[in-house]
Amino acid sequence: MAEFSVDPYVHLYARRTSGMSASEVRALFAVASRPDVISLAGGMPYVQALPPQDVLDVVTQVLTEQGNQALQYGDGRGMPSLRERLAMLMREEGTPADPEDMVVTAGAQQALDLVGKVLVDPGDEIAVEAPTYVGALSAFSTYEPTFVQVELDHDGMIVERLEEALLRGARPKFVYTVPNFSNPAGVTMSRARREQLIALCREARIPIVEDNPYGLLRFEGEPEPTLRSMDPQNVIYLGTVSKVFSPGVRVGWAMAEPGVLHRLVLAKEAADLCGSSLNMLVTERYLSGDRWRVNLRSLVEIYRSRCAAMIAALEARFPADATWTHPAGGFYVWVTLPPYFDSQALLAAGVERRVAYVPGTAFYADGRGKEKMRLAFCFPTEDDITEGVRRLGLLLADEEDLYRSLSG
């Protein structure tokens, strides 16, 4: 008799990998990426809108003028000239920013990992919005925390709920929020909620981690001040160029007060020594001058009309008792279906009908969200959005018939 061990190292793995497993949903996404499937799933920026010549220009300039630097190791914090451009991006949103308070990371995603690494011991609590960014849940989960999930509504995180949790004895190491056009909910934290959150966290001495990838993608209404601008001492700010330039260059950053920053820099250096010099120089060049502003303006126009196409299609095609958010920017519409729908179970039928979305359960730490779905309008064309939502609407109508019959 032989015991087959398909993985001889299985007894060696660290406890933190225990949540990493194959999943049905992941397998379905492999099919959803087939060209004939309209994917409303992925949050991919529409990089096709970047004028190729602009990119070619900056890459060529970097290689001709700064070739040696581009091919060399760099400063663990990221090159100062780039940090200056990133600080400028923050000032665009009215956030005072000093490049000295900043560490450049491999996308904001690495910053999430570093924040977890620096602040979280196994068993610590982290407060997150419910729903929250799935990538933050995965990044933090590596450090074996428990999550305090704070409901949100159309004005963002319901701060009273966080207050109640604190009164019940929750002691989160930090509060994580995506205040602008949140992923997945597409909602923006109101001014009043921002003030409330700042006051509560300052009082309770709990730092806020503000993740703001979409702030410059506003296509409607007036911007709210960033949390960082309201309380620099208590807010760790995460930014990225993924949405204003390209996610392919993997340039993001964290901004924090000196104590936290020092540890983030050491953690960054321990992880990968430094970011890609080539990509940092390319990003710096792209963000110099005015072309990025022009390009961003047309990109935001594209997102505006795609969002409008999605909302119009939802109104025309979705069940009368479904509701959805109306984002003023960003990438996502968050749909709430009647409670008998299970969006995770429906994904297979969706893919069969050549349309994909992300089931709501991905965005909660506790399996909630079955009746929710995230629809991304950033990447597909308006025609594809209209057709994709139509296909989904037909699927939901059939599913509703099935449910009505089953429930007698």
Next chain:
Amino acid sequence: MSSKIAVLAGGRSPEREVSLRSGHRVMAALRSRGYDAFVVDPSEVPMIDTLSAASVSACYVALHGKDGEDGTVQRVLELLGVPYTGATPFACQIAFDKVLAKEALAAAGVSTPPWVSVQAAAIRDLAAGPILHRVAERVGLPAVVKPSRAGSAMGLSFVERDADLPHAVMNALSFSDAAVVERKIEGVEVAASMVGPEVEALPLVEIVPKSGVFDYAARYTAGATEYFAPARIAPEIAAVCHCEARRAFEALGLRDVSRADILVDPNGTPWVVDVNTSPGMTDTSLLPMAARAAGIDFTGLCERILQLALARA
């Protein structure tokens, strides 16, 4: 010159990823035995043109799930006159559809758990929802609800209470136009693999998922399930399992290769719950494990299956 072999893998079924893993391993194995093997993914390239242009000697079918395992691709290959591994179109179609396969198995006297099939059309068009409780009465609870046409335990759920049946049925119907509600058998799970030409029964592989349930994650996460080959069951019970697997193979008119999934209850009675015509060939798959326990390495297994197709050329 070495034979050109197209390994069909990928496709657009929910098991696409699994199939690609199977296919690339098979391709590498066949190359190591000197064949000019290459992967053809019907959802990436026009399959018919590619096969015709390459004038392949045979196809190794490593597709799983809809289109690849249900006779669709096989019918096209018949028309093209290209020999291929595995069962004929009709046998594939029956075996892949649990509604039909259960009937065929039961008719041939193969031991399979009591079941009722529920078609989506019956619920939608005939408003059969209100009689769903009869399904539970007929089958008994706890029950397993499966899509009729899907693999890798996708869309499968367990039902303990009447009230959970509608949701489980809806879940299964997301994958297929019919669901099979089957009595849940508690016991030891084994896989009985058969491989031609003389249809040899390979040693049983016993499956012990750490979570208790052999679901998608337990199947494809290395280390999530323990396997024992041969299975740790009495030889006389193993013999009965082999016998049932062979009867299932014959009842469904299969050829070349198959894998029957069997549950052995505490009385030692084996129950056939599923029969696969295109068993997985990934690094966590059961057929290669069974072969290894019989002293057949992976490349030997692939070549042996391929030779069965080439012999039909």
